[in-house]
Amino acid sequence: MADIVILAAPGMGAVDERFADPLFAALREGLGDDWSRLHCDTILCQAHLQTNIERVFEGMQKRDMDFLRARKFMLYGMAETAAQMGDIQQRGGNYEKTQQAIYSTLEKAAKAASDNAPVVLLSHSVGCVNLSNYLWDAQRASIGYGVWRDGGPRGVHRGSGRDLFLRLKTLSHWYTLGASNPCGAPGCRGTRYRR
Incomplete structure (x- = not known):
């Protein structure tokens, strides 16, 4: 059973399930036998939005537009957050689906570690x-x-x-890498959370 849980959440852009692989590989190499004490996983919060974003982007390419790359950045960057907050009260909406993705990853981590295992979060941008x-x-x-x-x-x-x-009551550290929001979590100081 793992002693420590490390979860990584990506920023905006296309969903890449392997985005944290280089980090986890470096930890595995650096820790040697102690690697088995960790449960590492990724939280793919935006996966439920991917298909629709790609569909809209494909539709945009069929038109004669300038600055296509900038438009894709805006679509991925702004649309992800707006889509999730636009239906916050709706059961089964994007906000709830995003939270369900986080909850499911935490459930998996809880099965691999004890209920009092410290959790370390690493997140970027919209994550x-x-x-x-x-x-x-x-x-x-x-x-x-x-x-x-x-x-x-x-x-x-x-x-x-x-x-x-x-409920992340065992959260011990939270490292944000390029947060797109000021951290409003209790105890958060700038871009590093520590209980």
Whole structure:
């Protein structure tokens, strides 16, 4: 069983499931036998938006437009965040799907580590926004949207070790790399969170 959980969330752009592979490979090489003490995984928060973004971009290419690369940047950068916040109250909407992706990754980590294992987050750009929203919602006493609406997902006893882990109460460090938002998480100082 792992002692420490390290989760990485990418920034805006096309979803690349292997974006953190170089980081995890460097850790594996540097830690040697201690590598087995870690559970490393990626949080792909925007995967549910990928198909629609690609469809819109393909449609844009069929028209005679200048600055296509800049438009793609705006589509990936601005549309991802706007799409997730535009339906925050909707059950099963983009905001909830983003939080479900984070929650599912944490569930997988909880099975590989103990419920009190420290969690280290690494995030970039829009990944910072997604994790900040998740952390904020998960640690509120009452919330009316996202996966934590109505007390949270079913099947986890509120206040249990598993519940605390899934609510990121064991978060020990959070490193943001080019956050697109000022960190609003409790205890956050600039771009590094430490409990």
